[in-house]
Amino acid sequence: MTKNLTTALLAASLSVSSNAIAFADSVDKETAEIDNKTRAAKPLSKIYFGSCGKQYKPMTILDAIVADQPELFVFLGDNIYGDTEDMSELQQKYNTLGEHPGFKKLKATTPLIAIWDDHDYGENDAGKEYPQKEASRKIMLDFWQEPKNSPRYHRDGIYTSYIYGEDGKTVHIILPDLRWNRDELHQVGKFSYATKRMPKNMGPYEVSPVKGASMLGERQWQWLESELKKPATVKIIASSLQLLPEFTGWESWANFPSDRDRLLNFIKQEKISGVIMVSGDTHWGEISKVTEHGMYPLWEVTSSGLSEKWKDVSPNKHRQGQYTHDVNYGFIEIDWNKTDPEITFGLKQVDGQVFSQHQVKLSKLSFTESR
Numbered sequence: 103m104t105k106n107l108t109t110a111l112l113a114a115s116l117s118v119s120s121n122a123i124a125f126a127d128s129v130d131k132e133t134a135e136i137d138n139k140t141r142a143a144k145p146l147s148k149i150y151f152g153s154c155g156k157q158y159k160p161m162t163i164l165d166a167i168v169a170d171q172p173e174l175f176v177f178l179g180d181n182i183y184g185d186t187e188d189m190s191e192l193q194q195k196y197n198t199l200g201e202h203p204g205f206k207k208l209k210a211t212t213p214l215i216a217i218w219d220d221h222d223y224g225e226n227d228a229g230k231e232y233p234q235k236e237a238s239r240k241i242m243l244d245f246w247q248e249p250k251n252s253p254r255y256h257r258d259g260i261y262t263s264y265i266y267g268e269d270g271k272t273v274h275i276i277l278p279d280l281r282w283n284r285d286e287l288h289q290v291g292k293f294s295y296a297t298k299r300m301p302k303n304m305g306p307y308e309v310s311p312v313k314g315a316s317m318l319g320e321r322q323w324q325w326l327e328s329e330l331k332k333p334a335t336v337k338i339i340a341s342s343l344q345l346l347p348e349f350t351g352w353e354s355w356a357n358f359p360s361d362r363d364r365l366l367n368f369i370k371q372e373k374i375s376g377v378i379m380v381s382g383d384t385h386w387g388e389i390s391k392v393t394e395h396g397m398y399p400l401w402e403v404t405s406s407g408l409s410e411k412w413k414d415v416s417p418n419k420h421r422q423g424q425y426t427h428d429v430n431y432g433f434i435e436i437d438w439n440k441t442d443p444e445i446t447f448g449l450k451q452v453d454g455q456v457f458s459q460h461q462v463k464l465s466k467l468s469f470t471e472s473r
Contacts, residue, residue, distance in 0.1 A: 145271035145438045146173055149338065152431040153178035153219070153382025154407025157199035161409045163429050164204030166454035168211055172433070174266070175212050176275065178382030178405070179219025179342030185226060189237045192224070196245045215264060217277040218242060219342035219383055220353075227353060229284030229317075258282055258321050263329050271438050274334035278326055280342050283319030285312065287357065303414045305351030310358055317343075317358050326365075330374050335464070336436065336445070337374065339365075341381045346390040346402040350416035353383065370397050375468040378447065380405065380432055385412030387430040387449045389458055390420040398467050401460065403447050405432030423458050430457060 150172035155161050167175065182199050184192045199205055208214070222242065224232045232238075243254055254260045259279030266273045288308050290299065295306045318326065330337065339345070344354040345362065355362040369377055379402035390402045412427045430449045437444040445467075448459025 144267070145436070146266040146273045147436050147438060148173045149176065149273065149275070149434045149436075150174070150431060151176040151178055151340065151380050151382075151403075151433075152405045152408045153342070154180045154385055155409040157182045157195055157202060157205075159409040161202070161204050163408055163431060163452045164208050166450065166452060167431055168204075168207050169454055170433070170450075172212055174275075175208065175214050176277075176338075176340050176380070177214065177216035178340060178380065179217055180221040180383065180407070180410075181216055181218065183221045184224055184238070185221055187224065187234050189234060189241065192234075192238060193241050196241060200245065214246075215275065215277070216246060217262075217279065217340060217342055218260065218281060220281060223281040227287060229281060229286065231286075232281070235282060258319060261322055261325065265332075265334060267335075270335060271443075272334045273336045273338065273436070274329070274332060275338045275340055276326070276329050277340045278318060279322065280317045283322060284317040285310065285315040285358070287353070290351075299351050303416050305353070305416075307351050307353065307357055309349060309356070314360055315358055316361050317355070318361060323364070327368055330368060331372060334376065335443075336376045336378065336467075338434065339377060339379045341379060343383050344381045344390075344402070344404055345379050346392045346400060346420055347404075347416075347418045348420070350418070352416065366392075366394070366397075366400070369400075370394070373469040376464065377467065378434065378445070379403075380434070382406045384415070385410045386415045386425055386427040387432070387457070388415065388418060388425040389422045389448065389460060390418060391422045392420050398469060399462075401447065401462070403432045403434070403449065405430055405449060422460065426451070426457050428452070 150167055150170065182195045184195050186192055220226055220228050224234055224238045239260055243260065248254055254262055259282035261277060261279040263274060263276040288310055289306045290308055299306060347354065349356040377400060379400065381402060381404045384404055384406045386406060388404050391399055393399045408429060408431065411429060415425050415427060426449065429452050432449055434445065434447045443464040444461055445464060446459055446461045449457045451457050
């Protein structure tokens with residue numbers, strides 16, 4: 103979650119459906135895990151996502167998601183509001199989500215995958231210092247029925263990836279863990295926050311002054327770079343925090359510029375095509391676009407929240423079109439039948455109506471086009 107001093111978030115889930123999902127993780131040599139590379143034969147065309155839902159709220163928006171019949175739903179964090187070091191309390195909150203009627207319906211009809219953010223990790227804005235992260239990990243992965251031989255149980259975080267489809271119609275979904283290894287956050291003074299930040303709906307944090315400070319840690323970085331190099335037609339980086347928007351004072355990749363720069367530079371240097379980003383956390387929804395020299399346009403859809411709202415939004419010079427601070431969910435739909443597949447992405451409201459959307463041809467997400 104981004105906001106200190108704020109409210110909480112979402113109902114989410116990662117039910118690894120046996121007929122649709124496959125691990126795309128590399129073999130973890132330290133734990134000798136076996137990589138399961140079985141893939142669904144049918145191309146994935148409807149990927150929906152959301153974040154920030156409180157497990158005890160009605161979340162009627164889940165009914166709209168079910169009605170849309172997505173082929174996959176990605177929960178982007180704050181899947182429950184745990185906010186505790188008491189693991190029995192954390193377990194009970196997962197149980198509440200598990201019994202939620204809307205969630206049960208979604209789980210019964212749609213394959214689910216998930217990453218956590220701060221509130222389901224354990225505490226608001228927590229990082230590597232959170233003392234119960236090992237116990238929290240086990241509760242989270244058990245709840246989502248993660249295979250017991252998964253490397254997510256043993257390595258430095260619950261990051262993972264999945265590959266769907268084949269024959270030039272593959273979708274690779276990459277979920278980094280932005281909590282387990284995250285270095286310390288730094289805040290401005292209370293007076294500066296109250297007089298300069300709050301009027302602009304900006305948060306209390308500042309860019310880390312520590313050289314090389316990171317959210318991911320080097321081992322996860324090596325994993326992420328190896329995942330990005332894997333061949334796939336479309337790559338979706340599913341981040342619990344906003345990635346493309348520049349500094350807002352809330353939690354985001356912008357607080358750790360070496361991480362943000364490393365990712366964008368790696369995509370450019372390795373000429374990795376087909377990347378789209380999705381994110382959660384903010385309690386508002388928006389679409390961002392960044393275009394750099396020698397790089398195709400990068401798009402990010404921020405969807406938040408499934409139950410939570412925010413009073414206003416922070417400045418974002420990369421925002422495309424309107425934002426919403428009402429409840430919302432995101433979607434990516436791919437028309438594989440076109441010679442040049444069309445990708446439509448955007449945000450929907452509680453009634454299932456499209457609030458904002460954009461469409462790009464797959465060829466436009468390539469380095470051939472960016473020259």
